[in-house]
Amino acid sequence: MANARLFLLGAALILSSLFFLFWGLSGNTWFIFELRSKKLITLITVGGAVSVATILFQTISANRILTPAIMGFDALYILLQTLLVVVIGGANWALLPDSIVFLLTSAIMVGASLLLYQFLLQKDGRHLHVLILVGVIFGLLFRSLTSFIQRLIDPSEFAMIQSTMFASFGSVDENSLIISCIIFLLCTLLVFKYSTFLDVMALGKQMAVSLGVSYISFQRLTLVVISLLVCISTALVGPITFLGLLVSALTYKIAGSLEHKKLLIISFLLGALFLVIGQTIFERLLRLQSTLSIVIEFFGGMLFLYLVLRKRFK
Amino acid sequence: MITINNVSHKIGANDILTNVTAEIPANGITAIVGPNGAGKSTLLNLIGRQTTLNDGDIQIDGSSLHSTSTDKLALKIALVAQDVGVASRIKIKELIAFGRWPHSKGRLNDFDKEIVEAAMERFDLVDLKDRFLDQLSGGQRQRAFIAMAFAQETDWLLLDEPLNNLDMFHARALMNELKLLAVENQKSIVMVIHDVNYAARWSDYCIGLDFGKIKFAGATQDVLTAKSVEQLFQVNVSVLGSPNGIILDHY
Ligand SMILES: Nc1ncnc2c1ncn2[C@@H]1O[C@H](COP(=O)(O)OP(=O)(O)O)[C@@H](O)[C@H]1O
Ligand SMILES: [Mg+2]
Numbered sequence: 001m002a003n004a005r006l007f008l009l010g011a012a013l014i015l016s017s018l019f020f021l022f023w024g025l026s027g028n029t030w031f032i033f034e035l036r037s038k039k040l041i042t043l044i045t046v047g048g049a050v051s052v053a054t055i056l057f058q059t060i061s062a063n064r065i066l067t068p069a070i071m072g073f074d075a076l077y078i079l080l081q082t083l084l085v086v087v088i089g090g091a092n093w094a095l096l097p098d099s100i101v102f103l104l105t106s107a108i109m110v111g112a113s114l115l116l117y118q119f120l121l122q123k124d125g126r127h128l129h130v131l132i133l134v135g136v137i138f139g140l141l142f143r144s145l146t147s148f149i150q151r152l153i154d155p156s157e158f159a160m161i162q163s164t165m166f167a168s169f170g171s172v173d174e175n176s177l178i179i180s181c182i183i184f185l186l187c188t189l190l191v192f193k194y195s196t197f198l199d200v201m202a203l204g205k206q207m208a209v210s211l212g213v214s215y216i217s218f219q220r221l222t223l224v225v226i227s228l229l230v231c232i233s234t235a236l237v238g239p240i241t242f243l244g245l246l247v248s249a250l251t252y253k254i255a256g257s258l259e260h261k262k263l264l265i266i267s268f269l270l271g272a273l274f275l276v277i278g279q280t281i282f283e284r285l286l287r288l289q290s291t292l293s294i295v296i297e298f299f300g301g302m303l304f305l306y307l308v309l310r311k312r313f314k
Numbered sequence: 315m316i317t318i319n320n321v322s323h324k325i326g327a328n329d330i331l332t333n334v335t336a337e338i339p340a341n342g343i344t345a346i347v348g349p350n351g352a353g354k355s356t357l358l359n360l361i362g363r364q365t366t367l368n369d370g371d372i373q374i375d376g377s378s379l380h381s382t383s384t385d386k387l388a389l390k391i392a393l394v395a396q397d398v399g400v401a402s403r404i405k406i407k408e409l410i411a412f413g414r415w416p417h418s419k420g421r422l423n424d425f426d427k428e429i430v431e432a433a434m435e436r437f438d439l440v441d442l443k444d445r446f447l448d449q450l451s452g453g454q455r456q457r458a459f460i461a462m463a464f465a466q467e468t469d470w471l472l473l474d475e476p477l478n479n480l481d482m483f484h485a486r487a488l489m490n491e492l493k494l495l496a497v498e499n500q501k502s503i504v505m506v507i508h509d510v511n512y513a514a515r516w517s518d519y520c521i522g523l524d525f526g527k528i529k530f531a532g533a534t535q536d537v538l539t540a541k542s543v544e545q546l547f548q549v550n551v552s553v554l555g556s557p558n559g560i561i562l563d564h565y
Contacts, residue, residue, distance in 0.1 A: 062401035196420030203412065204401035206364060211415045211466075212388025258402055 009269040043275040051271030053229035054244030067244040072138030073230040074239035079142040099175035106231040113227040180232040195260040242300020321370030331526040340502040345517035353526040354506045362393030388416035392463035396474040407443040413465030437461040452479030473505040
């Protein structure tokens with residue numbers, strides 16, 4: 001049953017990818033094909049990274065509402081990148097290859113998120129609404145710090161980071177894409193290897209410790225993976241707040257199982273499918289550039305409100 | 315044997331446990347009794363490593379909590395805490411199957427499945443196995459968690475107030491099962507009980523705890539007397555004889 005759904009989703013992703021690549025391919029064929037392939041890989045990597053990161057975060061924070069984006073991870077990445085521009089200086093920054101900038105920011109990001117979020121999650125019995133509040137405050141804080149710093153620096157430096165601040169599925173730097181793909185693959189392989197541990201961690205810290213799982217170590221490791229995945233998606237297309245929530249909610253519905261092996265694969269497929277189909281519809285069929293992220297935010301935001309309110313009144 | 319050596323525990327500036335030293339003998343039922351807030355759960359959670367042990371040492375059959383990895387310990391002790399929280403929404407049979415995790419690491423073989431079935435039968439859960447945990451009554455949940463701990467097949471079983479939500483019938487049935495486990499399977503069971511009469515009737519060994527200090531410890535018939543209970547709970551007690559041992563009347 002679950003396997004049939006998995007197979008269907010896989011087939012759907014392959015079909016929509018082929019459609020994305022070959023539909024209306026004419027003119028300077030090779031050039032367009034190459035462009036589209038890059039875009040396709042970006043969409044699949046980002047969709048997968050956001051979705052897998054969300055499932056992981058929900059597992060280690062024992063809820064199904066919060067996502068890394070809602071907790072301010074994306075905003076933190078952008079803040080760190082802005083800070084880095086200030087520290088390194090705009091002139092030097094412009095000389096650095098995108099991939100180096102990406103690796104540098106990612107390294108700092110992993111450290112910073114471990115510091116902030118592990119502390120937050122470690123305390124037992126944090127209520128969900130406290131976490132939501134903290135997430136909202138973190139997000140606000142990071143974003144306002146970012147715009148504060150951007151006001152201080154000169155306009156040319158500002159232009160350099162502006163592109164990372166809004167989600168856009170435009171073309172991306174090739175080296176960054178390759179590095180992102182590699183990191184994404186390594187992360188998912190690693191997570192897959194300890195997926196049965198995630199199954200136990202989903203029961204909560206108390207149970208997991210009783211059953212012999214070193215909860216804190218695995219929580220830390222998972223946080224590292226989550227921040228890397230956030231780095232990938234934010235660096236490639238920018239922040240998309242509610243994609244993860246949409247995908248994870250659907251994943252739990254479809255999977256019909258609590259096994260992380262299945263949850264992770266299904267969320268990956270769904271996330272990739274969302275973006276590939278969405279981009280095909282909005283950019284190709286409707287010719288509406290950059291509408292996809294707005295639509296995702298709209299529906300995801302509604303879902304978030306619904307989930308929070310339902311939880312509240314139940 | 316569980317050896318508790320000079321264990322102290324603080325929360326903030328409050329001393330919850332002070333220099334607790336005790337030995338809990340293997341094979342049999344040990345009852346921990348004491349008034350509310352005495353530190354019974356804290357002690358059990360320290361032994362079950364739910365709470366980090368900072369001060370002093372605890373050894374389970376010679377393995378110190380400080381130097382034994384948590385997955386090795388999961389093969390030695392199983393704990394059913396006082397208010398177990400389960401984060402995900404799972405079915406009873408899935409919950410009990412997780413009890414096999416320390417052995418199977420997620421891949422259940424036929425033997426594991428047999429144990430899970432046996433656990434459900436033993437604790438009267440077969441009819442409930444397809445229900446979700448949040449669809450059970452307090453007592454049924456309690457039994458499900460105990461069945462899960464049983465499936466873990468450890469020598470030591472730690473239970474924090476397992477009788478709390480149980481009616482007379484199920485309380486009795488549970489104590490019978492535990493006694494059987496101790497006698498037939500040589501299990502060692504440590505349980506917090508707040509009703510001293512259950513302790514008097516069913517336990518082999520008894521530890522009295524008050525204000526984080528041990529007041530008495532020893533064979534139940536020796537240490538659980540009207541006098542010690544009066545001192546521990548600050549109530550008047552008279553002893554009634556019964557064919558099955560003493561009853562401490564405090565009503
Ligand atoms: N998180 C906490 N913060 C402060 N005090 C606590 C906390 N948890 C327990 N205590 C205190 O520790 C003492 C022992 O608690 P506990 O071991 O649960 O007692 P009991 O013997 O009833 O199981 C109590 O006085 C309780 O108030
Ligand atoms: Mg207690």
